[in-house]
Amino acid sequence: MNGDDLIERVLRAGEKRADEVEVFYARGQSISTEIKKGILGTAEESEAWSLGIRTVKDGRIGFSSTGDPxxxxxxxxxxxxxxxxxxxxxxxxxxxPAGITSTASSADRNLVVDVEDAAGMVGDLLEGAAEHPVEVIGGAADLARSYLGIANTSGVFYGMDRTLAAVSLETIREQSTGYEFDASPFLADIDARSVGERSAFLAARSLGGRDIETGRYDIVLSPIAAASILGQVLLPALSGRNVKAGRSFLADKLGEQVFDERLSVYDDPFAPGLGSTTWDAEGVPTRRLVYVQQGVLRQFAYDLKTGYRYGEESTGSAVRSGTQGPGIGVHNLFVDGPRMKDLGGERAVWIHDVVGAHTANPFSGDFSVEISNPFWMEGGELAEPIRTAMFAGNVFEMLRELGGLGNDARRVGRLTIPSIRLNNQQIIGK
Structure with missing residues (x-):
């Protein structure tokens, strides 16, 4: 039985017992290769199915999922x-059903889920890492193709293809480590050799880092570090569910200047990316949503359940993770604004990544994280390495006054973000 036939069967059976029924269906195949001890280790091919069913009867919503159709x-x-x-x-x-006429860049017709192609990416990773005197301690290359379908008893019946190419590599030199990654729906976007070289560079160059004294410094967050911190605080603050429940710092600030006037935040589901789609996880048509425009808070994100409960319209922001039911999320979120060619300027602490961002307080915005692969930056170039330290602050406060946005935006999951320079930030060192 193919996916469309299965959906039809579930809907016919469900509408006899409930007022409404929704079916979300996904099937896919993938190749996952693993690097062990500096060489290609295992290569695993798998197929996955999932089925999620929501029912509504007398205003009561039920949900269940299964991995066996x-x-x-x-x-x-x-x-x-x-x-x-x-x-x-x-x-x-x-x-x-809505007259959806736009298209989403979510699948690469040239991507083939093939062991040889995945092994080729592994070879490129290792070739890049060989440019520096490091040891490869782990990594992976993955290729996947999937089909998603959603239908309900109101007549919606949508389907789409998605593809994924992803690579990662972890390296070490003595006590110094480096980690890099990349992921895209499009195979041509992935430069595995560059990922391997960057990982090895971080491990090799971070060796011999010196302590930094506790104090306040200008810092530059790489796109990875910025995405780690903002993803744990800013995204929950834009959720309509958190806003209505009083769990968002931004709840009562619509129309106010909440961030630096150079900063804009928007979700563009039609841009090429990992979350590109013309309909959300509930079958609501998606649209470009501007949450923050030149520092001014414009709107929040809603799904159907939250919207109905509080008298708001769904913004097409429902997403699903694994076999979970729908929840509020983003498709392709952009942190944007005027860019600077050189964020170096005065001497600053450059931070590649952070550890512990998940401990940030999504309501207050307070965070304290360990910084990974930090360097002194001078004139836009990385200088001497710094031994690891802590970075503490408040997301909402640091976004009120930026030192600048870099000209190096990159995609980190569903977030596209540039480097961010921040002045007078607290570093806890020796």
Whole structure:
């Protein structure tokens, strides 16, 4: 039975027992290669299926999922059972079909899920790493192709293809390590050799770092470090669910200047990226959403459930992770603004990555993280390495006054972000 036939069968059975039914279906194949002890280790090919069912009866929403499509009847039973014990809520119905005419750049027709291609990326990773005197301690190259489908009893029936190419490499030189990665829907975007070289460079150049005294310094966050910190604080603050529940620092600030006037934040689901789509995880048409425009807060993100509960319109911001039900998220989020060719300027601490960003407080914005592969930066160039230290601050405060945005934006997951210079920040060192 193919995916479309399965969806139809679930809908027909479900609408006899519930007011509304929604089915989200995904199938895919992937190749995952692993680097062990500096060589290609295992290469695993797999196929995955998943089916998620939501039911609505008398305002009570039920959900269940399964990784075995043959067990769809049990999954439907479980969704209905969970709905019976759920609290009723305001519900305006699943979306009806919309005249979606735009397209999303989510799949590479030339990407083939093939062991030889994945092994070739591994070879490129190792070739790049060989440019520096390091040892490769781990890494991976992955290729995947999937099909996603969503349908409901209101008549929605959408489907799309997605592809993924991803590489990563971890290296070490004595006590100094380096890690780099990249991922894209498009194979041509992946420069595995460059990823390997950057990982090895970080490990080799970070050797012999000196202590830094505790104090306040100008710093430059690489796109990776900036994405790690902002992703844990800014994204939750833009969620309509957190806003309505009083768990967002930005809750009462619509229309206010909340950040530096050079900073804009927007979600563009039509831009090429890992989250590109013309419909969200509930079948609502997506659109470009500007959350922050030149520092002014313009809107928040909503899914259907939150929107109905609080009298707001869904912004097409529903996403799904694995076998979970839909929740509020982003598709392709951009942190943007006027760029500077050189963020070096005065001497600053350059930070490649951070450890512990998940401990940041998403409500207050406070964080304290360990910095990885820090260097002194002078004149836009990395100088001597710094021994690891801590960086502490507040996300909302540091975004109010930027030292500048770099001309080096890169995609980190679903977030595209440049380097960010921040002045007078707290570093906790020796």
């Amino acid at each position: 043959d067990r769809w009847k049990e999954c439907l039973d479980a969704a209905l059972a969970s709905g019976r014990i759920a609290s009723p809520q305001q519900w305006g119905g699943f979306p009806k």
